[in-house]
Structure formats: structure tokens, C-alpha cells
Amino acid sequence: MRSRDDTVKLQIIAGSTRPGRLALPVARWAAEAAAKQGDFEVELVDLVDYGLPLLDEPGHPRAGRYAHEHTRRWSAKIKEADAFVFVTPEYNYGPSASLLNAVNYLHNEWMYAPVGFVSYGGIAGGLRSVQVMKQIVTTVRMMPIPEAVAVPFVMQHMKDGEFTPPPPVAGSLAPMLSELARWADALHPLRTAPPPPPPPLPGPPSANTPPPGTP
Ligand SMILES: Cc1cc2nc3c(=O)[nH]c(=O)nc-3n(C[C@H](O)[C@H](O)[C@H](O)COP(=O)(O)O)c2cc1C
Numbered sequence: 001m002r003s004r005d006d007t008v009k010l011q012i013i014a015g016s017t018r019p020g021r022l023a024l025p026v027a028r029w030a031a032e033a034a035a036k037q038g039d040f041e042v043e044l045v046d047l048v049d050y051g052l053p054l055l056d057e058p059g060h061p062r063a064g065r066y067a068h069e070h071t072r073r074w075s076a077k078i079k080e081a082d083a084f085v086f087v088t089p090e091y092n093y094g095p096s097a098s099l100l101n102a103v104n105y106l107h108n109e110w111m112y113a114p115v116g117f118v119s120y121g122g123i124a125g126g127l128r129s130v131q132v133m134k135q136i137v138t139t140v141r142m143m144p145i146p147e148a149v150a151v152p153f154v155m156q157h158m159k160d161g162e163f164t165p166p167p168p169v170a171g172s173l174a175p176m177l178s179e180l181a182r183w184a185d186a187l188h189p190l191r192t193a194p195p196p197p198p199p200p201l202p203g204p205p206s207a208n209t210p211p212p213g214t215p
Pocket of ligand 1: 091
């Protein structure tokens with residue numbers, strides 16, 4: 001995470017891990033365009049690189065006591081950012097299991113970060129997936145912004161593995177990024193403050209007991 005006057009660190013998360021996924025070329029386009037805009041230090045984060053299995057942590061993520069190295073790596077990466085773009089496909093009118101799983105792994109690491117969405121799919125441009133994700137991200141206290149990029153009929157804009165958006169789609173990225181930068185600035189004091197003390201966690205009493213060996 002940056003200090004107050006540093007450039008905003010933006011992570012663009014490619015939200016599908018399927019072989020042959022379009023998430024990666026779409027995320028590459030968004031990352032290159034965001035880097036050109038100049039408001040951010042941009043990093044493309046590929047979920048495949050983190051190899052997260054289906055959530056296998058024994059404790060609630062709010063406690064931040066992680067049993068597995070893959071979770072610690074994922075946590076350290078997400079903590080670095082000030083703002084996020086989730087590049088999300090639409091599977092059965094909802095988000096991909098891999099993106100949802102990656103969100104569920106953590107809690108405090110997402111808190112008070114703004115998030116914008118680049119979605120894609122068929123006629124609806126992935127928007128139904130975004131509507132579901134917006135509800136979920138507010139539970140980890142992220143701020144989903146209304147400005148968004150939606151790509152209908154995404155396959156029509158793919159050639160040789162590269163995504164080239166039509167002008168109206170390309171033109172919707174800059175306003176979303178400008179808003180993300182404003183929100184990242186406004187939320188900076190909250191995001192850099194220590195997290196509030198957690199309420200008792202839902203689940204059995206063991207959810208609130210540190211695992212053996214935890215300092
Ligand atoms: C299981 C599954 C469900 C899908 N459901 C939808 C859907 O509800 N809406 C839609 O527009 N596209 C749907 N699609 C098509 C995806 O938009 C398309 O396959 C896209 O490339 C998926 O993203 P990815 O390539 O990054 O994994 C679905 C694809 C799969 C594999």
C-alpha cells in the first residue's frame with residue numbers, strides 16, 4: 001500500500017482460471033490502457049499464479065490467521081494495492097467460482113479499497129455477474145463503483161489471442177479509472193488505518209480460537 005503522496009497502486013485481477021480463458025487478454029488490455037492513463041502504478045494479477053484451492057483455511061479470514069502458504073502469499077499481494085479492477089466473466093448469470101473463491105480467502109486485505117469491474121460475455125456483457133459481485137464485495141467492506149466497462153459479445157473482439165475493444169467499450173475505461181483514483185484518495189485514511197476490532201466470528205466457538213502454535 002502506498003504512503004499518502006505516492007502513486008495509487010492499482011491491481012487488475014484476471015478473474016478466470018479456465019484454460020483458454022478470455023479473462024487474461026481482456027485484463028492485459030485493461031492493464032495496458034490503465035498504465036497509459038498515468039494515474040496508477042498498475043499490476044496485472046493472474047489468479048492462476050496463486051494456485052488457490054477451494055477455500056481450505058480452518059479459520060474465518062477476518063482473524064487473519066492463515067494456515068497455508070498459498071493464503072499468506074495471496075494476502076501479501078492484495079495488501080499491496082490501493083484500488084482494484086476485477087476482470088470478471090459471467091458463468092450462469094453469476095461470477096466465476098475462481099474469483100469468488102479468491103475474494104472469500106481474505107477479509108481485512110480488501111477493506112476500504114475501491115473496486116471497478118470489467119465484465120464480458122454474451123449479450124449482457126457480464127453485467128449480471130457484476131451485480132452479484134457488488135453485493136459480495138461490500139461484505140468485505142470494499143467500495144464498488146458504478147462506473148464500469150461491459151463487453152457484450154466478447155468473442156467478436158478477439159483476434160489471435162488479443163482483445164481489441166470496440167470504441168464505446170474502450171471509451172468507458174478512462175471514466176472508471178478516474179473515479180477509482182478519486183475513491184482511492186478518499187479512502188486512503190481508512191485503508192491505511194488498523195482494521196477495527198473484529199466482532200465475534202460466526203460459526204462454532206473454535207472459529208474464535210487461534211489454531212495451536214499461533215503466536
Ligand atoms: C459454465 C459456463 C457458463 C456460462 N454462462 C454464461 C452466462 O451466464 N452469460 C454469458 O454471457 N456467458 C456465459 N458463458 C460464456 C462465457 O461468457 C465465455 O465462455 C467466456 O469466455 C468465459 O470467460 P473466460 O473465458 O475468461 O473463462 C458461460 C461459459 C461457461 C463455461
